[in-house]
Each structure stands twice: as structure tokens, then as C-alpha cells.
Amino acid sequence: MIKKMDINLTVNGRSHAVSVAPRKTLADVIREDCGQTGTHLGCEHGICGACTVIVDGAPVRSCLMFGVQADGAEIRTVEGLANGNELHPMQRAFTEHHALQCGYCTPGFLMLATSVLEREPDISDDDLLDVLSSNLCRCTGYVNIIKAVRAAAAEMKEG
Amino acid sequence: MATGTNRLLGHLGDSVPRLEDPPLITGKGRFVGDINFPDQLHMRIVRSPFAHGTIKSVDTAAAKAHPGVVAVWTSDDIADIPPIDFREGSNPALALFRQYALARDKVRYVGDPVAALFAEDAYTAEDAAELVVINVNELPVLLNADDPPQDFKDGYTTEAALVEQAYGDIENTFANAFKVVELDVKIGRHTGVPLECRGAVGRYDAARDIVELHGAAKVPHRNRETLCRMLDRPASGVHLYEGHTGGGFGIRGELYPEDVLVCAAAMRLDRPVKWIEDRQEHLMAANHSRQQRHIIRAAVAEDGEVLAFDDEIYLDQGGYIRTHGTRVANMTTGTLPGPYRIPNYRAVCHFRLTNKTPAATYRSPGRYETTFVRERLMDKIAVEMDMDPVALRRRNLISLEEMPYWRDLDVLGDSVEHDPGDYAGLLDQGLARVSWDELQAELAQRRDNGELVGAGLSMFFEKSGLGPSDGAKIFVDTTGHIEVVTGGASLGQGFETAMAQICAEDLGTDYRRIRVVHGRTDRIDYGVGAHASRATVLTGSAVSKTALKVREKALEVAAELLQTPAATLDITDGVIHAKDNPTGPSVTLGDVAAALAPAAPTRGDRDPYLAAEEWFNIEHQTYPYGHHIAVVKVDRETGEVKIEKYFIAYDIGRAINPMMIEGQLVGGLAQGIGGALYEEFTYDERGEPLSVTFMDYLLPTLREIPIPEILLTEDFPSIRTPLGIKGAGEAGITGAPAAIASAIDNAIGIPGAVTQMPMTPQRLKKIMDERLG
Numbered sequence: 001m002i003k004k005m006d007i008n009l010t011v012n013g014r015s016h017a018v019s020v021a022p023r024k025t026l027a028d029v030i031r032e033d034c035g036q037t038g039t040h041l042g043c044e045h046g047i048c049g050a051c052t053v054i055v056d057g058a059p060v061r062s063c064l065m066f067g068v069q070a071d072g073a074e075i076r077t078v079e080g081l082a083n084g085n086e087l088h089p090m091q092r093a094f095t096e097h098h099a100l101q102c103g104y105c106t107p108g109f110l111m112l113a114t115s116v117l118e119r120e121p122d123i124s125d126d127d128l129l130d131v132l133s134s135n136l137c138r139c140t141g142y143v144n145i146i147k148a149v150r151a152a153a154a155e156m157k158e159g
Numbered sequence: 160m161a162t163g164t165n166r167l168l169g170h171l172g173d174s175v176p177r178l179e180d181p182p183l184i185t186g187k188g189r190f191v192g193d194i195n196f197p198d199q200l201h202m203r204i205v206r207s208p209f210a211h212g213t214i215k216s217v218d219t220a221a222a223k224a225h226p227g228v229v230a231v232w233t234s235d236d237i238a239d240i241p242p243i244d245f246r247e248g249s250n251p252a253l254a255l256f257r258q259y260a261l262a263r264d265k266v267r268y269v270g271d272p273v274a275a276l277f278a279e280d281a282y283t284a285e286d287a288a289e290l291v292v293i294n295v296n297e298l299p300v301l302l303n304a305d306d307p308p309q310d311f312k313d314g315y316t317t318e319a320a321l322v323e324q325a326y327g328d329i330e331n332t333f334a335n336a337f338k339v340v341e342l343d344v345k346i347g348r349h350t351g352v353p354l355e356c357r358g359a360v361g362r363y364d365a366a367r368d369i370v371e372l373h374g375a376a377k378v379p380h381r382n383r384e385t386l387c388r389m390l391d392r393p394a395s396g397v398h399l400y401e402g403h404t405g406g407g408f409g410i411r412g413e414l415y416p417e418d419v420l421v422c423a424a425a426m427r428l429d430r431p432v433k434w435i436e437d438r439q440e441h442l443m444a445a446n447h448s449r450q451q452r453h454i455i456r457a458a459v460a461e462d463g464e465v466l467a468f469d470d471e472i473y474l475d476q477g478g479y480i481r482t483h484g485t486r487v488a489n490m491t492t493g494t495l496p497g498p499y500r501i502p503n504y505r506a507v508c509h510f511r512l513t514n515k516t517p518a519a520t521y522r523s524p525g526r527y528e529t530t531f532v533r534e535r536l537m538d539k540i541a542v543e544m545d546m547d548p549v550a551l552r553r554r555n556l557i558s559l560e561e562m563p564y565w566r567d568l569d570v571l572g573d574s575v576e577h578d579p580g581d582y583a584g585l586l587d588q589g590l591a592r593v594s595w596d597e598l599q600a601e602l603a604q605r606r607d608n609g610e611l612v613g614a615g616l617s618m619f620f621e622k623s624g625l626g627p628s629d630g631a632k633i634f635v636d637t638t639g640h641i642e643v644v645t646g647g648a649s650l651g652q653g654f655e656t657a658m659a660q661i662c663a664e665d666l667g668t669d670y671r672r673i674r675v676v677h678g679r680t681d682r683i684d685y686g687v688g689a690h691a692s693r694a695t696v697l698t699g700s701a702v703s704k705t706a707l708k709v710r711e712k713a714l715e716v717a718a719e720l721l722q723t724p725a726a727t728l729d730i731t732d733g734v735i736h737a738k739d740n741p742t743g744p745s746v747t748l749g750d751v752a753a754a755l756a757p758a759a760p761t762r763g764d765r766d767p768y769l770a771a772e773e774w775f776n777i778e779h780q781t782y783p784y785g786h787h788i789a790v791v792k793v794d795r796e797t798g799e800v801k802i803e804k805y806f807i808a809y810d811i812g813r814a815i816n817p818m819m820i821e822g823q824l825v826g827g828l829a830q831g832i833g834g835a836l837y838e839e840f841t842y843d844e845r846g847e848p849l850s851v852t853f854m855d856y857l858l859p860t861l862r863e864i865p866i867p868e869i870l871l872t873e874d875f876p877s878i879r880t881p882l883g884i885k886g887a888g889e890a891g892i893t894g895a896p897a898a899i900a901s902a903i904d905n906a907i908g909i910p911g912a913v914t915q916m917p918m919t920p921q922r923l924k925k926i927m928d929e930r931l932g
Contacts, residue, residue, distance in 0.1 A: 021282065037193040038186020040405070042354045043438040047853035050354060078186035087184070095180040098818050101826060102651025103183030104190065104355040104405030133860040136853070138354045138406050139651055140822060141829035141891075142861035 007071035011036055012080025020067045026060075027051045029067030030077060038078040038107050042136065049135030052108040052115075053077050059115040078107035081114065089155040090114045090148070099148035101139035108135050113149045121157050128153070168732060169660045169670025171882070174818035177656040178671065179649075188403040191358035191374030196431035199360070200229055202421060203284035204434070205274035205291040206444065207266035210302075210514040210846020212295030214264060217274055221290040227283035230428055231291065232275045234261040237423060241389055243414055246381050246482040255312060256319045256512060258479035260416040260423070266295060267478035268515050269848050270443030272416045277424060277432060300846040304475035304511040305452050317512040319480060322488035326567040327503030332467040336458035340540045345915045346528045346896075348450035348475065349838040351521045351830075352858060353650075355405020356436040357445055361421030363429065368396055370422050375399035375678060377412020377648050378688035383680050385414050385482070386422060394684075397422075401678020407650030408830070409520040409690065410446040413482045417444075442851045447840055448521035450475035451491065453532045458503070463546050463554045467503035470495060470532070474510050477517040485510050486571060487518070490525025490622075493570035497533050498582045498620045498784055499555040504568075514846045520690070522830060523889035525570075526621060527896065531916060534617040534897035542910040548901075549590070552618055556582045563878070570780065571625055571691070577782045578885075580810055580875045586618065586786060589808035592870055593788055602790070606908070611793040612803070613908075615901025617894040620784040623886020624696030624879065626777035629687050631701040633662065633709050635769040637756070639733045639749030641668065643705075644676040646686015647698040652888065653819040657695050658702050660815050661882070665706035666713075667730025668748065692886025695815065696781060700880045705773040713751045713769055720746050720754060720761065781877040783885035785809035787828075787894030791902040795931070798924030800836055800903060805867035807894070812876040812885035820887045821869050827891025828867055833859045835896035839917050907931065 004019040011034045018033040025044075030053065031037050039062060042050035046064040053062045054076040081088040090110050093099070100106040109132070116123060116131050123131075128149065137145060169175040182188045219231040242257035262271045274291050278284035301309050301317060308316040333339060360373040370392065375382060379399035387394050404411065417434050424432040436444065451474050458467040474488055492506040521527075537555075541548040557564045562579035569575070590596075598614055605612045632644040643662050647654055655675040663670035676682050677689075687697065710730065717735040718725035721744055729738045736745040746754075752769040754761035790804035807824055814820055837857040841849045850856040876883020900913040903923065912926050 024282070031192075036186065037190075038188070040190070040355065041192070042356075042405075043853050045438065045852055045854075048354060078184075082185055091184040094184050095176050098177070098822050100180065100183055101653065101822060102353070102355070102404060102406040103179070103188055104353070104403075104651075106183055107186055110184065129861060133862040136354060136858050136860065138352060138408070138830070138858065139826045141825035141827075142864050143825050143866050144822065146861060146866075 005068050007068055009034065009070055009073060009075055011075045012077060022066060022068050024067045025063050026065040026067045026070050027062035030062060030075065036077050036079050040104055040107055042105065047136065048105070049112060050105050050108040052112045052135065054111055054115045059112050076111070078110055081110060088114065090152040093148040093152035097144045097148035097151060099140060099144040105135060105137045109137065109145060113152065117153050117156050168663055170664040171660060171813070171815055173660065174816055175670060177653050177819070178659055179653060179655050183403070190355055190403045190405055191360060192435050194360050194373045194402065195433065196360070196362055199431035199433050200277045200279065200428060201281040201284045202424065202432050202434040203276045203278070203288040204272045204417060204440070205276060205288045206440070207262065207269060207271040207273050207293060209266055209295045209297055210269050210300045211298040212266050213298065214262065214266060215294040215296055218292040219274060222276055222287045225287035225290060227279040228276060228287045229279070230277045232261065233273065234259060234263040237261060240419065240423060243416065243419060243482065244385050244388060245484045246378065246385065246413070247484065250484055253319060253480050253484055255315055256480040258416065258481060258517065260419040269846055270516055271478060275420045275424065277428060281435065300514045302513055302515065302842055302846055304473040304509065304513055308511060311512060318509055319476065319512055320485050320488065320510040322485050322492055322508040322510055323506065324492040324568050325505035327467065329467055329469050329503055329505045332503040333458045333469065336466060337461040338459045338543060339456055340459060340536065340543050341456040342536050342539055343454050343914065344532055344535055345452045346449050346531055347834070347917050348447050348840040349834045350446060350448045351408030351410040353406030353408060353411050356438055356441040357411060357415065357417065358435040359418045359421045360431060360433045361425035362431040363425040370397045370426060371400060372418060372422055373400045373402065375401045375412065376404045376650055377407050377690055379648060379678050379680055380646050380686035381688060382414045382418070386419065389419060390422060398681045401648055404650045408522045409524060410448065411650060412648065413446065413519060438853065439851045442856055443516055443848050446481060446519040447477060447516045448518050448524065449528060449834065450518065451528050455532060455536055457536055457540055459540055459544060463544055463551050465499060465501055465540065465555050468495060468501050470506040472506060472508040474508055475515065475518065476510055476512050477515040478512065479517045481517045481519050483519040487520055487524045490570055491529055493568045493575060494526050494622065495529040495533055496566065497530060498557060498618050500557055515842060522827060523893045526619065526889065526893045527834070530617060530619045530893050531896045531900065535900060535914065538901050538904065539911050549616065553583055558583065570622055573626065573780050576779045577620065578878050580784050582618070582784055585784065585808050585810055585872060589786055589788065589806065589870060593806050611795055611906045612790065613902045613905025614788060614790045615898045615905055616786060616788050617897030617901065618786045619894045620782050621692065621886065621890050621893060622780045622782055623692035624777060624781040625691035625693040626697060626780065628774055628776045629697040629701045630685060630772060630774045631698065631705045632683060632772045633705045633770060635709060635748050635752045637749050637753045639672065639747050641666065641673045642676065643673060643702055644683050645698050645702065646683050646688070647677045647694045648689035649677050650689060652823060653816065654689060654694055656819065657699060657815050661699050661702050662706045665703055666710055666748070668733040672733060692888040696880055696884050696886050697775065697777060699884055700882065701773060701775040703882055704775050705771050708771040708773055709769060712771065713748055716751045716754050716761070717746050777879050779879055781812065781879050781885040783810055783812060783890060785890055785894070787898035789898040789902040791899060791906055793903060793906045793923065795927060798920035798927065800918065800923065802832065802865045802899070805865045807867055807891060808870040809890045810872045810875055811887055813873050813883035814871060815884065817871060820871060823887045824869055824891035825867060827889060828895055829859055829864045831892035831895025832864060832899065834917060835899045836917050836919065
């Protein structure tokens with residue numbers, strides 16, 4: 001048997017002391033050991049970005065990181081985006097602009113876009129599109145995702 | 160209540176937010192990967208690394224000895240389970256070519272399931288699967304459908320079927336034609352590639368003697384029928400559950416080997432069994448689609464009338480025939496003439512097996528391919544006849560006066576009868592919208608300045624609303640909330656919202672008070688699911704009919720309660736009131752439901768409950784139509800194609816939620832662009848797949864997708880549905896490769912240059928190097 005390691009993750013403000021195999025991906029740890037299944041796996045080789053979460057303030061593809069590498073980290077997932085029943089501006093913009101269909105890629109886009117705008121509120125539109133082009137969506141054709149993120153960016157900036 | 164406010168109640172035509180969204184934007188969705196049962200096992204499929212061979216042995220001993228492995232099956236362990244049958248029922252002519260859940264005797268493509276391994280966790284299952292050794296006597300590999308067929312088995316060749324459709328007099332028409340125009344074109348192998356890979360969880364509930372399959376999609380009721388036949392169980396003993404589904408596009412939700420295996424294993428190993436596909440598997444195991452070669456000729460009269468098409472088609476079906484049988488060949492041969500008259504016609508499709516992943520339907524099957532072929536041909540005819548390509552198309556479009564236009568072709572068992580539409584009229588609107596003539600002049604100017612820019616047009620007709628029947632049940636509870644139970648399915652396209660809006664319109668209530676059930680065989684005994692752009696058309700019409708029946712009952716009871724004639728009543732936001740006095744005496748739908756409780760004296764001799772069940776039958780499919788216009792810029796050095804502008808015109812008949820329809824069109828367009836420029840499954844000479852990661856199989860990102868302009872018209876409601884609805888799922892993809900190909904020709908100044916999709920930078924650069932010097 002592979003020896004497990006004890007780690008401590010904070011996911012959406014809640015502490016999780018879990019024992020995981022060193023090779024287990026952060027995505028699987030978040031989903032299986034922390035029970036937060038909103039983070040999705042679309043390719044498991046770092047291309048699609050569906051598994052994007054925010055680790056210590058930076059967007060990360062959680063399929064490309066091991067759980068043990070996140071020991072002690074502050075992690076934010078889609079489940080932590082809303083403030084209670086109050087949706088985050090990014091979530092509200094996604095539904096208002098019909099930026100999701102099947103919703104599978106949505107958590108990754110929400111976390112990527114939120115994280116980038118938190119880090120760079122004044123990011124140029126062209127750079128924003130470059131960042132967003134790092135995630136894949138197969139349903140929407142992206143047009144409404146762009147609209148939603150632009151709308152949320154304006155709202156987040158106003159604060 | 161809503162009277163006097165502008166609040167949208169989500170009735171027909173309202174672009175209201177989707178009911179589906181709240182769980183999906185908050186991480187509360189339940190996709191198949193999120194479904195777990197205590198004590199579950201994890202299945203891993205061991206797949207053939209050989210494209211073709213006779214199985215000598217499958218050594219599972221080392222895998223079985225691996226800690227945490229509970230069982231390893233090969234075909235001998237499930238010898239009693241027959242091959243996976245066709246969705247529409249048995250077909251003796253094709254039966255030989257079906258796929259077993261685990262390969263027997265031979266493997267026929269890289270990825271063919273050979274063994275199934277069951278372990279305590281998914282990581283262990285994947286480790287142990289590598290210990291299974293497959294020994295094979297390799298056989299010659301057949302990779303091209305236009306190469307001579309090989310022996311398949313028992314004297315049958317790999318040409319599994321020859322599908323032919325024809326009318327008129329081909330021989331004489333060509334013999335006497337003013338001009339014959341010939342074309343040889345290829346459509347590449349690509350497919351749906353939903354962002355969520357497939358998955359299945361099988362569970363046997365011994366307490367109720369029921370086999371459960373979670374992770375079902377698209378056609379749960381049809382799959383239940385097939386599973387019952389395969390597992391020899393009654394329908395009441397097998398239930399399929401569709402949860403959230405991460406995209407389908409035709410390929411997800413068909414009955415696959417893995418679905419059968421988790422059900423059989425759940426019963427035989429007496430533990431729940433979970434299988435989640437990884438992306439590498441998905442790209443070699445889930446249905447591929449599209450790959451066809453068309454060698455076509457047209458007979459043309461002196462004035463540009465196209466008198467005949469004669470097409471010979473080679474369809475690359477891959478290793479086996481899956482649940483669809485020859486449906487793609489049928490749709491290909493049945494829809495090729497498109498929106499044009501074409502008085503004489505013959506299409507012969509060689510439906511051939513090869514040693515590649517089995518193929519089936521992907522969004523707009525048959526129409527995507529034939530629209531590319533037909534519109535390429537129309538462009539070539541225009542060049543050879545020295546006619547303007549728009550004028551040539553106009554000369555041949557079926558006119559409004561000829562509608563409904565019948566022709567002697569079959570599409571999925573339904574003879575093709577175009578419902579009324581003004582193809583030329585919509586073309587006028589579209590060309591005006593894009594200022595076609597000015598656009599041509601502007602592009603010519605830019606070409607004179609050295610840019611490789613051009614525009615292309617493609618026209619298409621779609622088919623939607625595959626019948627013949629569908630039903631729905633509606634129940635209104637005493638709180639005035641409504642449940643609509645359908646046999647439909649949702650792959651993410653907004654089915655719940657669409658059904659709720661239809662019901663809300665007819666019942667005069669807020670769509671948010673309506674819960675829509677789909678994909679559950681335990682809630683309704685029948686259902687046709689979501690495919691062929693049929694869900695909104697068929698299930699929606701059934702919901703409307705059922706809702707009107709509920710409305711009638713509600714008004715009848717309210718009339719008694721309010722002592723007012725039913726004909727004078729109306730329902731607004733769930734409140735029944737006199738039409739001319741919205742704020743006067745009223746009862747709610749909940750009050751009426753209470754008045755119809757079994758023991759309520761107000762019920763009288765009526766059936767209890769405010770509920771109904773109704774059926775809708777459709778005579779023919781509906782045929783929406785439209786066109787695409789693309790403007791592209793080509794990079795001479797790299798062969799890269801950039802889409803500068805894109806325009807889609809589409810007549811939807813009647814829009815339920817325009818926002819969702821535009822979402823379907825734009826999403827379809829992105830996939831169409833993928834198939835036109837980027838996406839392709841390639842193989843090496845041994846049949847080894849070369850496109851099994853997202854670094855090799857290229858999905859478009861938002862940098863590749865233009866923001867299209869959409870002209871959505873409701874000029875011709877369908878005569879086949881009470882609400883006039885036509886389907887919306889496929890129109891965004893259908894015309895894309897043809898319009899882009901035409902625009903590329905125009906940009907590089909070589910008419911007919913593009914005869915193959917996808918037009919990758921490498922291919923386009925080669926064309927330019929060879930022909931532009």
C-alpha cells in the first residue's frame with residue numbers, strides 16, 4: 001500500500017485535516033476528501049481548465065497539482081464564491097448573460113475570471129481575453145462568457 | 160401578483176434566465192462523477208492497443224493478484240450477454256457487426272474494450288489494469304473506407320451496408336445535360352467531445368430487485384429497453400437516472416459497453432460499480448463521427464438549373480456498428496439536396512467498417528456533411544457556368560409557392576416534406592443585413608491591396624422534431640406549484656426552462672413555479688429523450704397540450720367556485736380571475752387543486768387532482784432553414800485562417816426563449832468552426848490513434864471564435880406543431896464548414912481550392928504553396 005500523508009487544507013474557509021496518498025491530485029482531494037464536488041475534471045492534463053481553483057490567491061489547475069503540495073494552503077472553490085445566498089457578481093453575470101449551458105466548465109471559468117480580476121482589476125480587455133482563452137467550453141461558443149466576464153469586471157471594479 | 164408590473168413570467172418568447180443555472184453556478188450540480196454509493200467498486204477498462212487482431216489470450220492473473228482488485232472480467236465472464244443492440248430495435252441485416260461489451264475473438268480498433276477490472280478505488284484500478292496482458296495475432300489494418308473492403312466474418316465483408324436513395328431519371332438527365340460538374344470532397348473524422356467525459360454508476364438494489372444506472376443521458380428510456388433485452392430483465396426492474404450532464408452533442412447517452420458492464424457487475428459482484436472515463440479513453444472510445452468522402456457530379460441546364468445530383472459516398476464507420484445502425488448514412492442520403500429542387504437524384508453510400516473507433520451521430524449528422532458537399536458543389540457549378548454563386552442558388556431554391564415540398568426521400572423513417580418557408584426571402588434579408596454587395600467591393604479592394612480576405616455563403620435546411628409521438632404529465636399541487644414530468648432529456652441545452660416556459664404560457668403562471676422532470680425512467684414509463692433537435696418540438700408540444708388540458712379543468716372548477724362562466728376567466732401569475740376584472744374575486748391554481756382533492760365535496764364526479772396526461776403526434780418532421788455567411792482572412796505564410804465576421808440567418812418558426820436559441824446557434828457555430836479548421840482524429844499506418852489528448856485534438860478557444868451576428872426570424876411557424884415551434888439545436892453548426900470553405904476559396908483567389916475539412920494551416924499552406932507559387 002502507498003503510505004498516506006497527513007495534510008491540512010483550508011477550503012473556502014473551512015479546515016480539512018485529511019490523510020491522502022502523495023500521488024493524489026489536488027482536484028481529487030478537494031472532491032473526494034473535502035467533499036467539494038463543484039470542481040470538475042475535464043481532461044486531467046492541464047488543458048481544459050475545468051478544475052481551476054484559487055490556491056493562495058492564484059488560479060491553479062487542480063489536476064496538475066498534488067494534494068500534498070497544497071498542505072497549509074488557502075483554497076477557494078466555486079462553492080465558496082457566493083456570500084451565503086448572495087451570488088458573487090461573476091456568478092450573477094454568468095446566469096444573466098447565459099454564459100453557461102451544461103455548466104461543466106463553469107466552475108473553472110468562474111474561478112479563473114474571478115481570480116484574475118481580483119489580482120488585476122485594471123487588466124486590459126485583450127489580456128483578459130488571453131487569460132480566458134486558457135479554459136475550454138464546448139457548449140456556449142464563448143461569446144456569452146466574454147459578455148458575462150466583462151460585465152462582472154465592471155461591477156467588481158466599482159466594488 | 161404581476162398585474163401592473165413588468166416582471167417577466169417566463170412565457171413564450173421571453174429571454175428569461177434559465178431554471179437550470181442556480182446549482183450549476185454554485186458548484187451544487189450533480190454530475191455522474193459526483194454520484195457515490197457506500198461500498199462502491201471502481202471499474203477500469205483495459206483497452207486493445209492493437210487496431211486489428213485475433214485475440215490469443217488475455218492474461219489477468221497478475222492484475223487479479225494486485226491488492227485491492229476484486230475481479231477482472233474478459234468476454235468469457237460475460238458470455239451470456241449479447242452484443243449491444245440497435246436503439247430502434249433489432250436489425251438482422253446488421254446484427255453481425257455489433258459490438259460486444261468486451262471483445263470476443265477479435266479486436267477491431269485501438270481502444271476496443273478487452274477486459275474490465277474492478278477495484279476498491281480508482282487509482283488502484285488504473286494501476287492494476289496495466290498488469291493485464293493482451294496477446295493478439297495482428298491482422299491487416301483497414302484505415303480508409305474508400306480502400307477495397309476486407310473480410311469481416313463468416314463471408315461478410317467490411318461493407319456492412321449499401322444505403323441508396325434515388326428518384327427521377329439519372330442516366331438520361333446526365334446524358335442530355337448542358338454541363339456536368341464533378342467534385343471529390345472529404346469530411347474529416349471528428350466528434351462531439353463534451354467537456355465532461357462519460358461515466359456510469361451501476362447499482363443493484365436487492366431490496367426492490369431493481370438495477371439502477373446513474374449517469375444516463377439523451378435517451379434513457381430507449382437504453383432501458385435495450386438493457387432489459389440484454390440483461391433479460393423486465394422494464395420495471397431497470398431504472399435509468401439522468402443527473403446533470405456535461406454536454407452531449409449526440410455522442411453521449413447512447414448505450415455503450417461500459418454502461419452494460421457496470422450494470423452487470425453491480426448485480427454479479429453485489430456492490431455498486433462506478434466508472435468514470437478519462438479524456439484519453441474518451442477520445443478513442445466514445446463515438447467518433449463525420450468521416451465521409453463524396454464523389455459527386457451535377458447535371459446542369461444552360462440557364463443554371465441544377466437538374467440532378469449523383470453522389471457516391473464512402474462512410475468510415477470504424478470498428479463496429481453501434482446503437483444507431485445506418486442512421487447517419489440514411490440522413491446523409493436523405494438530406495443532400497438541401498433547400499434546392501434537384502429534380503433527379505441518386506446517392507449511394509458505402510457504409511464500411513474500418514479499424515478505427517466506431518462512429519455514429521454528432522450534432523447535425525448527415526446535414527453537416529452534405530451541406531459542405533452540396534454547397535461546395537454549388538460554388539463549383541457557379542464557377543463552371545460563369546454565374547454569380549448567389550444567383551445560381553436563387554435559380555434553384557425551392558420557392559414558397561411550392562411548399563410544403565415533398566420529395567421521395569426518407570429521413571429516419573419519415574418521408575421528407577419541407578414545411579413552408581421562404582428560403583429566397585430569408586436570403587434577401589440576410590444579404591441586406593450584411594450589405595453583401597458592399598462587402599464584396601470592400602473585400603475586393605483589400606485583396607487588391609494584397610490581403611487574402613474573402614467571403615463565403617452556405618445555404619441549408621435543417622430537420623427537427625423527429626416523431627412520431629411524445630407525451631407529458633402535469634400535476635398541480637395545493638400550493639400552486641407545478642410538476643411537469645416528461646420522457647425528455649437534457650444535455651445542458653436548457654430543456655427545463657423551455658418546458659417550463661411552454662407550461663407557464665398555457666397555465667398563466669410564473670415559470671419559476673414549475674419543476675420539470677426528465678431523464679428518469681422511474682417517473683414516467685415512456686420517453687424519446689433529446690436528440691435530432693426534437694426535445695423542444697415534440698416534448699414541448701406534448702407539454703403544451705397537457706397544460707391546456709389542465710387549464711381547461713382549472714377554469715371549469717374555478718367557474719364553479721367563483722360562480723362565473725369559465726369562458727370569462729383568465730389565469731395570471733397562478734391566479735384565476737375574470738378577464739375584465741383582474742383584481743376582483745379570484746382563486747389560485749392551488750385553491751383549485753385543493754378543490755379537486757379526492758375527498759373534497761367540490762370535486763363532484765370529476766377525476767381527482769388538478770392533473771393531466773396527454774400525447775402529441777406529429778405527421779412529419781419540421782424543416783427549419785437558413786444560411787451562413789463567413790468572412791475570413793488567410794495568412795499566406797502560416798496558412799492560418801482567421802474568421803473576421805460571421806453571420807447566421809435562421810427561421811425558427813416560433814422562439815420560446817431567444818436567448819437560449821442564440822446560445823444554441825453560437826455554440827453550434829463554435830463546433831462547426833472546430834470541425835472546419837481544427838478538429839481531426841488522425842491515425843498512424845498501424846491504426847494507432849494520434850489524437851488522444853487536447854494537445855493533439857484541438858478544440859477552439861475563445862480566441863478562435865468570432866462574435867457572430869444572428870438574424871433569428873419567426874416568419875414561418877411550423878405547420879406541424881401547435882405552437883409553430885421548429886428545432887434550434889443544430890442550425891449553428893450545419894452551414895459552418897461550407898461557408899468557411901467558400902470564404903477561403905474567395906480569399907486566396909482559387910475557386911474550388913478547399914475540398915477537405917478540416918482545412919488546417921498545414922493543408923492550406925500546401926495548397927497556396929502549390930498553386931499561388
